[in-house]
Amino acid sequence: MSAHRDEYFDLCAARVLGSLGEADRLELERHLESGCPDCERALLELSQGVERLAASAPPVAPNPRVRLALLEQVRAEAAASPPAREADAPRDPGTRAPVTPARVIEMPRRAPPAWPTWVFAAAAALLAVSTVALWRTGESLRGELRTTRERVAKAELDLAVERAWAAVATSPGARVVDLAPLQGGLAMPHVRATYDPSSHRAIVAFDHLSTPAGSDFELWAILPDGPKSLGVVRGDATGHAEVRVPDAGDPAALSAFAISLEHEGGSGNPRKPAGPVILAGAVRS
Amino acid sequence: MSDQDPDRTCVSRMAAGDTRALEELYDRHAPMLYGLVLRIVGRVSDAEEVLQDAWLQAWRRAETWDPARGTVVAWLVTLARSRAIDRIRSVTSRQRAESATPAPDPPRTADEPAANAVQRQRQERLSAALATLAPRQREVLELGYFGGLSQTEIAERIGAPLGSVKSWTRQGLMRLRELVPEEEMA
Numbered sequence: 001m002s003a004h005r006d007e008y009f010d011l012c013a014a015r016v017l018g019s020l021g022e023a024d025r026l027e028l029e030r031h032l033e034s035g036c037p038d039c040e041r042a043l044l045e046l047s048q049g050v051e052r053l054a055a056s057a058p059p060v061a062p063n064p065r066v067r068l069a070l071l072e073q074v075r076a077e078a079a080a081s082p083p084a085r086e087a088d089a090p091r092d093p094g095t096r097a098p099v100t101p102a103r104v105i106e107m108p109r110r111a112p113p114a115w116p117t118w119v120f121a122a123a124a125a126l127l128a129v130s131t132v133a134l135w136r137t138g139e140s141l142r143g144e145l146r147t148t149r150e151r152v153a154k155a156e157l158d159l160a161v162e163r164a165w166a167a168v169a170t171s172p173g174a175r176v177v178d179l180a181p182l183q184g185g186l187a188m189p190h191v192r193a194t195y196d197p198s199s200h201r202a203i204v205a206f207d208h209l210s211t212p213a214g215s216d217f218e219l220w221a222i223l224p225d226g227p228k229s230l231g232v233v234r235g236d237a238t239g240h241a242e243v244r245v246p247d248a249g250d251p252a253a254l255s256a257f258a259i260s261l262e263h264e265g266g267s268g269n270p271r272k273p274a275g276p277v278i279l280a281g282a283v284r285s
Numbered sequence: 286m287s288d289q290d291p292d293r294t295c296v297s298r299m300a301a302g303d304t305r306a307l308e309e310l311y312d313r314h315a316p317m318l319y320g321l322v323l324r325i326v327g328r329v330s331d332a333e334e335v336l337q338d339a340w341l342q343a344w345r346r347a348e349t350w351d352p353a354r355g356t357v358v359a360w361l362v363t364l365a366r367s368r369a370i371d372r373i374r375s376v377t378s379r380q381r382a383e384s385a386t387p388a389p390d391p392p393r394t395a396d397e398p399a400a401n402a403v404q405r406q407r408q409e410r411l412s413a414a415l416a417t418l419a420p421r422q423r424e425v426l427e428l429g430y431f432g433g434l435s436q437t438e439i440a441e442r443i444g445a446p447l448g449s450v451k452s453w454t455r456q457g458l459m460r461l462r463e464l465v466p467e468e469e470m471a
Contacts, residue, residue, distance in 0.1 A: 019429035049458030
């Protein structure tokens with residue numbers, strides 16, 4: 001599950017209002033797909049706000065001709081697609097009532113076939129078995145088709161999300177920030193942040209990330225009202241890590257990225273590092 | 286919501302092809318939906334077409350309504366608003382400029398049914414609640430919901446940072462919810 005961030009609440013609000021941009025919509029969908037009780041509760045509460053907003057428009061009685069036109073169209077559609085059993089029955093072109101045959105002509109009975117009864121029974125049994133087998137095959141194929149469609153839809157969603165993130169690096173206004181050490185004595189990771197001012201997204205790449213025992217590195221965005229935590233960073237076996245930040249802040253507000261060295265688990269305060277800031281880089285226009 | 290059960294019953298009956306259920310639901314909620322659509326598209330002729338189209342979609346999609354995803358009213362509001370926003374996006378820039386002007390009050394005749402008095406009282410209460418929001422909060426909600434603008438477009442329109450637009454949206458919606466409790470929406 002993608003970790004919950006407070007920024008997702010803002011995306012939830014934009015979604016229920018109907019003003020969410022495409023990239024943010026995909027981001028939020030992916031987050032919600034994995035199940036986030038905080039966001040689900042927020043969506044419900046924010047929807048109630050939208051209901052109030054909708055009902056704040058003064059009610060106006062529409063012209064009765066709208067109702068008449070609507071019902072005329074609906075009745076025409078209903079008449080054009082009656083229930084299947086009735087549709088199959090022959091109808092009188094004038095009254096549209098089902099037609100009852102006027103009389104029945106008795107045909108001479110045919111002589112019974114010379115085949116023994118067991119042949120028909122065996123054929124019927126074979127037919128039944130074949131039908132069940134075909135039905136099962138059909139069900140299985142339908143299930144596979146459904147699964148394949150779901151996989152394709154998920155792949156398309158993943159691809160769209162990846163494209164949105166790839167756009168951070170290719171954006172003409174992208175700003176690349178190499179974070180420089182502020183103090184010695186530690187094996188410093190190499191950190192490069194790429195920030196797209198148009199989408200506010202940032203990708204922060206870490207190499208040679210070797211965390212001292214009992215410690216964690218924490219990433220920060222430096223804003224006018226102080227630092228804001230972007231989460232604890234842990235590298236893989238090769239010392240590499242990549243942090244994707246959906247909203248690093250407005251370009252007018254974001255001044256720098258910084259890394260602090262914290263006790264294991266992070267500073268515990270999303271607005272203030274507890275440990276020393278060891279790396280920093282200014283975001284320049 | 287106290288009128289939830291009759292609404293649900295109507296939608297079930299609509300799914301079974303009962304046109305009378307559509308009439309009942311229309312008579313109960315058309316004034317509220319028409320007011321919303323008129324607020325968005327601005328022109329009476331457009332609003333009437335959008336309203337008819339929204340109800341036609343409700344009739345055709347009645348069997349897809351899922352009670353787990355919200356009330357019948359919320360579903361109808363979503364259908365109507367979505368079509369109204371599509372309409373304003375499809376008009377030319379000249380027409381858009383015209384539709385951005387305040388919606389004129391449509392002419393009413395003595396034969397027209399008056400909008401439900403309870404709905405009108407509730408609307409007055411909600412309108413007053415909306416007026417108490419911080420001006421920026423109200424502005425972003427109105428531009429997003431009634432104007433159909435994305436958050437980026439809102440930020441450009443009002444010359445504010447995108448992050449602030451996002452915050453104002455969330456704060457405004459939560460404040461509206463607090464100001465008008467669920468009991469008053471019944």
